[in-house]
Amino acid sequence: MPHIDYYFGVLSPWSYLAGLRMEEIAARHGASVTYKPVDMPQLFDRTGGIRRENRAPQRLAYTAQDLPRWAAKLQMPLHSAPRFRGANAAPAAYAIIAAQVAGGGDVGGLVHGLMSAVWVEDRDISDDTVIEEKLSAHGFDPKIAFSALLTGAEIYSRNLQQAVDAGAFGSPFYIVTDSDQRFWGQDHLGFLDEHLATLA
Numbered sequence: 001m002p003h004i005d006y007y008f009g010v011l012s013p014w015s016y017l018a019g020l021r022m023e024e025i026a027a028r029h030g031a032s033v034t035y036k037p038v039d040m041p042q043l044f045d046r047t048g049g050i051r052r053e054n055r056a057p058q059r060l061a062y063t064a065q066d067l068p069r070w071a072a073k074l075q076m077p078l079h080s081a082p083r084f085r086g087a088n089a090a091p092a093a094y095a096i097i098a099a100q101v102a103g104g105g106d107v108g109g110l111v112h113g114l115m116s117a118v119w120v121e122d123r124d125i126s127d128d129t130v131i132e133e134k135l136s137a138h139g140f141d142p143k144i145a146f147s148a149l150l151t152g153a154e155i156y157s158r159n160l161q162q163a164v165d166a167g168a169f170g171s172p173f174y175i176v177t178d179s180d181q182r183f184w185g186q187d188h189l190g191f192l193d194e195h196l197a198t199l200a
Contacts, residue, residue: 002029002030003178004192007172011089012040012171016118018189020112021186021189022174028193028196029193031196033108035100036162037089038159039089046160049170082119084124087118089125092131094145095131098144098145104139105135110140167182
């Protein structure tokens with residue numbers, strides 16, 4: 001069975017625009033998935049990227065045009081200037097990690113639900129109420145993020161080093177561990193699909 005390590009930032013608009021396509025691709029090919037939320041600013045610092053606040057205005061202006069284009073193409077709602085884009089990502093990342101460890105619910109749905117909270121609902125995913133609501137909506141005990149806080153923090157830190165070691169540098173980033181094939185960006189999901197087909 002092929003396996004995908006999925007590295008992402010919970011505040012990434014591009015990971016939001018990936019929707020649940022990766023999950024559909026994985027299911028089609030019988031692939032398992034490990035969700036690895038990462039502190040993206042630190043990943044940028046360690047892999048030659050540029051934090052958003054330090055990017056040239058030309059790059060920011062292009063992204064401001066490109067995000068709505070992709071949202072329209074994918075027929076996905078998108079709030080292009082959400083109020084909480086700069087929220088603390090750690091609490092939501094810890095919740096995802098705790099949910100994955102606990103099992104029993106829909107981790108992919110939880111990930112997309114938290115991203116949708118930012119990019120569609122214009123909500124703060126560092127808020128305990130939002131996190132608990134999304135956990136419950138996707139089949140998890142809403143308190144697990146807080147009961148497993150230390151574990152979440154440890155794994156979140158470990159994910160960063162693993163991302164660097166594995167060659168990830170952006171979000172979303174998919175690595176098929178069986179073949180060490182890497183796919184950066186929601187626009188490369190088609191290539192991921194085609195590659196998994198070759199492993200059947």
